[in-house]
Amino acid sequence: VIQTIDLTKIYPMGEHHITALNRVTLTFTRGEFAGLVGPSGSGKTTLLNIVGTLDTPTSGQAIVMGTETSALTSLEAARLRRQHIGFIFQTFNLFPVYTVFENVEFPLLLLNLSPAERRQRVMEALDWVGLADRARSRPTQLSGGQSQRVAIARAIVKKPSIVIADEPTANLDAENSYNILDIMLRLNRELSITFLFATHDEKVIRYLRRKITLFDGRVARDELFEQP
């Protein structure tokens, strides 16, 4: 469902350059529950952005849902994302002018649903993250962890084929973290939604069935784990 071949990303920086990704070759099949770990600056966000079609490689290929992404126009990439990908950003990226409800409803506006159906799904997603009572608030009225939970609800509300989650528990306490991981695991098992995380959180790492360690833009390790 996601494949990268010799994926490389280089940022020019004056006389030097930064090699954020260095010939990364990985394959993810449908229904995986995988995560990228590694030091700060090792390339996790860069890799997630490229397989999420939000960024393009310097060289190499990213193939998502059978489509070679560098061949896409930005309009086609947006359409691929809208249909298949839910993205939780490391910096949340909520719309500050809209309410929590409207932020979470946004991905559903392009599907053929009645307002009542949309409302039911938004409230279900907000229930999952424990924020149904804040539906009318705006992002500036939320704590860090509440904002992160709204970003999570928005990414999973349309139950997309692929959820890309960049450090989704960074600002969450343990109870909220485990609650959200349980919900994500259930979506993964019941609907075969593929989850790809970047994380520093041991609590998340314990849930992963596959753990890929990045170091200096390269794959240093790729391990599989049995989960009960």
Place this chain on the structure above:
Amino acid sequence: VIQTIDLTKIYPMGEHHITALNRVTLTFTRGEFAGLVGPSGSGKTTLLNIVGTLDTPTSGQAIVMGTETSALTSLEAARLRRQHIGFIFQTFNLFPVYTVFENVEFPLLLLNLSPAERRQRVMEALDWVGLADRARSRPTQLSGGQSQRVAIARAIVKKPSIVIADEPTANLDAENSYNILDIMLRLNRELSITFLFATHDEKVIRYLRRKITLFDGRVARDELFEQP
């Protein structure tokens, strides 16, 4: 060095209101290494913002370095902060137009230092957080954890009397987290700098000599720990 008396913060929200802090009474002495823990939305950031003079209470008092903060004009509050407080924000709040070097140099501009002295201190702080080689980069060219480390360097570069750190390790891997905690502990022991954290991170919690648990805007627990 910090004292709160019946500190209360209420946000009006249509027909309801949110009581972010509910009669919080706490005293912090010079040289403490203390942290606030508690669920997402329990009031940690609100309390740090008020004792950091970035926000005012609805009722009750906050007394910082002997000054009752609600009596301050916003100009006087800014002066108190500049002189005595270093702040690490939950959302970093770096200046995107300036370089990493300039961001970290900013708190030093108001002290009587030569450019050479400022440069020496900025590079020392960047060394502490492992980013001396990125001095010329801008925040948009940094990873999440690199941005967080610049925010940390900026808060400690002038070795202020009080450092307020709102989830300073949220986006950091273990090695960077321990490195930064060791540096903060050393500043605390050598210079009696008072540290007040908000955190969900067990790695940080293990370093604290005092752990205050917030729940629903109230102090639920206040515990002291021996540290080797």
